[in-house]
Amino acid sequence: MIDNTNRPPIGRRTLLAGAGALGVAAALPTASAQANPATRRGHAAACPENWPDPEPYGLADTRPDLWPRDDNSFVLPLELRPRDKERGVVWMRDTYVNCFVVGGRPLYVATGTSRVPGLGAAAPWNDGIFVWVSRSLRGPWRLADTTGIRPGAERGKVWSPEFAGENRPGRTVVAPWQQYWHDDAFGKRGNVWAPEVHHVRGRWYIVACMGDHSRKVGSFLLVSEGGVAGPYRLAEGNLDKPFGESFIGGPSFIAPGAYHHIDGSIYAEGHDAWLVLHNDLYAKFRADMEDIVPTTDLPKFQQSPYSPEPYLEGAYVFKHGGKYYLLHAAWNRSSVAPDGSTRYAYDPPGTGRTQYQYDAVVAVADRFEGPYSRRWTAGVGAGHNNFFTDHAGGLWATFFRNPNAGYWSDPSRIANAAVPGVVRLEWTGPEGERLYVRRR
Known part of the structure; x- marks a missing residue:
């Protein structure tokens, strides 16, 4: 289980005190057995x-x-949304699950790439990022409580191109390059892929990627102004574009200059954090986590x-x-x-x-x-x-x-x-x- 780094597991006494009422201590075999x-x-x-x-x-x-x-x-057994009822299980690609220590207790989070009803895939558009939480890996898993942030909106949806109307001077939720758009070939376009939830130095972040049907394709960072459910805003370094520089890549329908580095992830240890990108690239985050440290060329893992x-x-x-x-x-x-x-x-x-x-x-x-x-x-x-x-x-x-x-x-x-x-x-x-x- 990790917080902002690879911390040791919670002590048994703390675990039993904090999770006894939830029954999580008995949910899984012991650490030594696993x-x-x-x-x-x-x-x-x-x-x-x-x-x-x-x-x-x-x-x-x-x-x-x-x-x-x-x-x-x-x-x-993630809580089903209305769109999941017929299938009986959540449709998800790029599944991400993690366990964090929050207030001395375990908090599990789950997210992944989602699709909208009526489409067979998460393209050419989808409707954003959903998050589920639990005190045990076995559940019960509930959609994150976003009702206090967006009353009447679909529960658990923490970010979406739909939220562009929440932009205010000095606070951007959805950048122009992340918003929905239309063309004759695909109709409505704009999709978000492969989200991950991270807890770094006591703050919640989501790193995700705008997919191939977006105006610009690449990784970006969301910063929570509250808890794991948000509200989230866009990091300063992504107001105009994804992380890194553009290059030629992806399917032929992606416009020249639109493709950036995809599949962003975060690794944090001590006071440092890095953005991990597709294939062999990484970059160090600034201390305030609002952008990556400027560099002429992104460093590469030695593989x-x-x-x-x-x-x-x-x-x-x-x-x-x-x-x-x-x-x-x-x-x-x-x-x-x-x-x-x-x-x-x-x-x-x-x-x-x-x-x-x-x-x-x-x-x-x-x-x-x-x-x-x-x-x-x-x-x-x-x-x-x-x-x-x-x-x-x-x-x-x-x-x-x-x-x-x-x-x-x-x-x-x-x-x-x-x-x-x-x-x-x-x-x-x-x-x-x-x-x-x-x-x-």
């Missing part, structure tokens, strides 16, 4: 071992042990790339056991190997290559900036996620099952895609230094 699954299974070793990596570097590990399964994962290196998404940094873990989402593509077998690898798109699973690949380092180790497959189909620690010290990752392509896009499985899922992790200890989806 952190050391090998011990729980009766193994002599304190931690499970690393698996040998497929060779050559860049091949994907597709073993069923690395999949979120019924025995190691579940879909969060061990694949050859060739595909496009990576959903970068996230997590610290555990004194090590830094850099997460990426990578498409595992299948193709026919020279011997006729099926080859699974983190290849760029190409002839004969079919998107199979949207995986979580991870590397480890002694320092935030790296150098990072060779990557390994941490979770099959668990890409564009985050790692977090629960109130008892147990390790988890999120997943959503990508409905756009591959395994979960199949008509027989699509009903179980785009969900707010969490899966237990296991740590291979100070010798192995790896985090995996909990294996059988």
